[in-house]
Amino acid sequence: MRDIVDFTKKMHLLYVEDNEDTIDATMLYLDEFFDAITVAKNGKEGVEKFQKHTIDMIISDINMPIMDGLEMAEQIKGVNPHIPIIFFSAHNEESFIQRANALNIEGYLYKPLHHHQFIALLEEIMHKMSDKK
C-alpha cells in the first residue's frame, strides 16, 4: 500500500470528469494518492491540459459533452502511446469499452468506485512502468 502511494505521489494526474459533484467527491479520494492533480471538464479541455502540463497518468470519464473520453484518449495516445489511461465510467457504457480496447488502455474502473479494484489497477501500472525502466 505504502509502495503504491509512494509511486503515485510523484505523479501528475489529469482527471477528466464533467459532473461537479463527482469531481468534488472523487478529488477527496484521489488527493490521498496524488499531490498534483489537474482537472478537466471534458475531452477537449483534457487534450488542452495534457499539452500544457507534463502529465504522468490520466483518469477519465467516457461519456462527456463536446468531446468524449474515447476521442480524447485517441488523440493523447497518438502523441504519447505509453501514458497510462484509466477509464472511470458507468457499467452501461460497455459498448464504449469495446472501442476502448482498441486504444490499448491500461484499465477501466466502473462507477461506483471500487476501492480495491483501483488499488489493484495502480499496482499493475506501477509494475508495468518499473519493468520498462
Next chain:
Amino acid sequence: MKTVNTEFTTKENLEEFLELYNIQEGSNILLQIFTGVCSQIYIKELVTTIRKLLPSVFIIGATTDGEILDTSVLEHSTVLSFTLFETTTIQTYYTTQTSSQDAALDLIAQIDKPNEAKVAISFTGNLNINADLFLEQFNIKMPQLTVAGGLAGDYSKFKNTYVFTSDNLENNFAVMAVLYNPNLTVHTLYHFGWEVIGREFIVTKAVGNRVYSIDNQTPVELYGKYLGHTICRQLPKTGIEFPLIVQRDGKAVARAVIDKKEDDSLVFAGNIYEGERVTFGYGNIKHIIANEYYRALDNIPIESIFVYSCMARKRLLGESIALELTALTNITSISGFFTYGEFYSDQKSLKKTLLNETMTMLVLSENSESQYIKFKDEDCRLSNNTQTVEALSHLVSQVTQELNELNRNLEKRVTEEIEKNKLKDQQLLHNARLARMGEMISMIAHQWRQPLSIISSLGSTINIKATLGTLQNENAVEISNKIIDNILHLSTTIDDFRDFFKPDKVKKQTSFSKILDDVFNIIKVSIINKNIQIHQELEDYSEFINYENELKQVVLNLLKNAEDVIVDKKVVDGYIKIKTYANENNIYLEISDNGGGVDIEIINRIFEPYFSTKNQKSGTGLGLYMSKVIVEEHCNGKLDVYNSDEGAVFRLQLER
C-alpha cells in the same frame, strides 16, 4: 251410441239413409253439418229440409275449407254427421255477441247443468275472432269441460264464414253443442307434424293477435323476403300453409295468418306476443302422415270419432290426406271438416288451447265395454307414393340443419377470435406496462448513478485515509455528512418517482411550468447525458385545474419520444424545444425536436394503438395512443401533431 255419416245430395237420398240406419224422430240425436257451400240461403233451405224429417234433432253446423267423410276429402259438398246417444243429454247454444270474450261468456252462461257438462263441440264463424281470448274464458269458468271444434272456413276466401244451430241460422259469432253425461269416455288427440325452417325472428311489435313488425320489418315484408313474392301476394291465404311457429312451454304452437291489413300488418288466428321468437313452419309430410300417434288410441273404447283438421294439411297433402285417416275408418265412420283453427283440450289437464296446422280428434264412447282396437304396424306405415315429397322434405330439413350448424360454428369461431384478441390486447398492455417499468428503472438508474458514485468515492476516501493513518476527525465528519446528503438525495428521487406514477384520483390546481419542472426532475439527466439541448420558451404560466400526474406522464412520453428520435437518427446538435402560450380559451404546450419529423404517410396513424415506428423491442406502439386517450378522454383537451421544418411538433391543448 253410434255415429253415421253421409253426404247430403237430395231430400230423397237423405230419407233413404235415415231409414237404412234407423234414425227416427224423437231419439237423442246430435247432427253436425259441415258444409262447403258458404251461402246463408242454402243453409236455411238445408236446415229446413232436415227439420221436416227430424223436427227435434240438435243441429250445429259450420262452413268449411273442405269436408271429411271417412277417407274422402270432399269439396263444396255437405256432410251430415248423425250421432245417436243413449244416455247422454244434448243441448245446443248460439251467441251473437261480437267480441271473442263476450261470446264465450254468453255461451258459458247458457250451460244449464255445469257440473254434468262433459264435452262442448264449438264452431266459431267470425273472422275477427281472437280464439285465445275465446278459449281463455272456458279455461277460467269451465276448467273440467272438454272443448273441441274450431274456426269455420270459406275456402280460403277469408270473407264470410257461417256457423249455425237449428234455433238461429244467422249473425252467430259462435255455436256450441254440449254433451251432458258424467260417464261419457272422452279422448282428445292432436297431431302437428309441421317443422320449423330457417332462422328465428323476434316479434318487435304486436297487439293481441295482430302483428305489426317482426325483426323491425312488417310481417308482409318478412313473408315476401323469405318465402318469395308469389307466396306474399297471396296472403292471407298462403299464411296458413306457412304459419309462424312459437315455442311455448316446450310445445311448438303454430299461428296461421287469417287476415292481411292495409298497413302490411297481419292478423293471426291466435295471440302472438311482443318479444316472442318465431320461426317459419312448413309441413313435413313424413311427420304429418307418420301415423305413430294412433298408438295413443290403443286399447281405449271407441264409438265415435270427429276430426277437426287445419285446412293447411289439405293444401299440403292433397289426396294423401286420406292416409292420415285410413286406419281409423276400420273402427268407425269418420266425419269432420277443415278449419281455420282447431280447439284442443289437453287429455290430462283439460287446458284448452287454439291450435293451427294440426289435426285434432275427439273420440267418444258411452259404453266402456265397446270395441277396443290394437293398431297393426302396417296401419302406421308410410305409403310409397309420398316418397318423393318426403325426400325433398328431408333435403330441406337437412340443409337447414347444416346451415344452422355452420352458423353456430361461425358464431363460435367469432367468439373464439374475440377472446383471442382480448388475450392479445391484454398481453400487449402487459408488455406496455413492462416497457414503462423498464423505462422508469432506466431513468432511476440515471438519477442514481452519480450519487452512488459519489458515496462510493467518499467511502473509499475514508478507507484509504484510515489505511494510511491520515484520517482526522474533521475529515471523518465532513465526509460522512457528504455521504448522508447523497443518501437523502437518493431517497428523494425514489419519492419523486413514486408520486409521479401514482394515478390521480381528483383534479388539482397545476400549471405547465410545474408539470415541466417535475418531469425534468426525472428525465433531465437522461436527456443531458445524450448531449441533447433543452430550449424553453415559456410565455404562459397560468394555472388550471386538471389531472396533474396524468399530464406529467403525457409530457414525459412526448419528451422521451423526442429524445429517442434524436438518438436513433444520430442527430448532431440535437435539441428539444418546449413552448407554452395561450389564447382566449385555451392554453398550449408544444414539444418539438429537430429529429426530422414524422413521415407524411403515417402521420395520421401514429396515435393508433399498436402502431410503432420503433423496433419491436423498444416500442409497444401504445405510448402515443395512451397519451391521446389521457388528454382527450380524461383531461378534456386535445393532442395533435404536425411537422415543422426541423422535426415533429406535438401540441397539447387544454381549456383555461
